[in-house]
Amino acid sequence: MANIKELLKRKGLPILLFYLCAVACRSIAVYVLPAIAPDGSHSLWQQLCEGLGPTLGALVVMCFFKKKLFCSIMGASPKRSVFCILFPILLLLLFDRTNGLKGAFIFLCCVSYAFLEEFGWRGYLMGELANWKRPWRILFMTTLWFFWHVNVPLGINGCIFFAILLLSSWGLDQLANDTHSLVLCACLHGVFNLFKHNNGLLDYRLTIVLLAISILSWFVVWYYPFHRRNTQS
Template sequence: MKNKINYLAIIVFYAIAILCRYLTNKAGILDGIGNEYLKSILTGIGPTLGAVAVFFIFKIKPTMSIKGNYKNLTFPILMYWVFPIILISGVAYFTKGTIPWMIVLSILIYGLLEEIGWRGFLYQQLKELPLFTNILIVATLWFLWHLNFELTSSNLLFYGILILGSWGIGKVTDATNSLIAVSAFHSLNNFFPNLDNTKILILALLLTAWIIALVSRKRMQKNIG
């Protein structure tokens, strides 16, 4: 039996997420923080605070975890966090002489903070709805949360990417139940704001490796079952 949708919890969650986003991105509340990595991470904290608040206020039990349905945390950490850090940093070292592991790590943490809210709470809370309706609502609220309301072609493209991303990350959510895994897929769009051939190749390698890992795991579970 599916759980009944708690619309009041969704409203409270989203109000907190939006308020935090406004304070961190528009009101300059983070201006006093000198560490740029920490500042960047904190701009995505709203969905996490909103989710934690409604979990506590409405006694909602989280259905996702860091480990998810993996036997232990080792594999998801190595595959979805360590692998992109090493790959992106390694390519950057050989092409530019830099090792941007802190940038990659901060992007992954930022993605985790968002996903605790979007997939860890909202997607789960809307499971009673038809899948497309769920995806459309999550993508729309996710888009509006960015507080960028200009009607430009780039924004429309971004909205389309969020719809596609909500579908894809939803698949990862259902397959792994792991916040580590979904945060990695979330971060694909943030690793490289501007693409070139090298960056496209890196993204293709990451996506291919992760999809193969998910498909292989599903087949193994099916054979065991």
């Protein structure tokens, strides 16, 4: 309760402004833009607009309240963050002759969309809640994230979706704390979206294997060097 009271006193207005901007932008992208341009409902720019809200909300709050990001774009290691983007692209282009170019493009699009979300959720909001106990922070952020989607499913499907977001929030919260890299968070978030929407890529076993290798490599390059350094010291 003390954390909640502190939030309302010192951080309530910035968080409220952030969330209103995020939800408003999402609502426009989901309900207004398809009515204006019905033929572009599945276009790249319109899908990116759906994820723009958290970034826009974070930038507005940073401008008006002089807030700083909890995570930076590259985090604790720019080299590792760049690796997270380039390695999957190279794998797909070099080894996947069926889906290589298409897969690399869709991967970049999914990561770009995810980055727009992560800039707000893990970049800004997580910093505002950094002093909260982790379970409460994750639950609070998951709830905001769930309703931000505006067109959330109802009933059992809604419960499943909330559970997926809760699990994702737990994992991304840990990654953000450990690496402070928005790029890494966006890559994992983006790959999850890629698997969720398929886009025809998952019909080929090689594509799935290359993506799985990429995910494994991200954890190796981020966590193994730190673990080795700690054990040697």
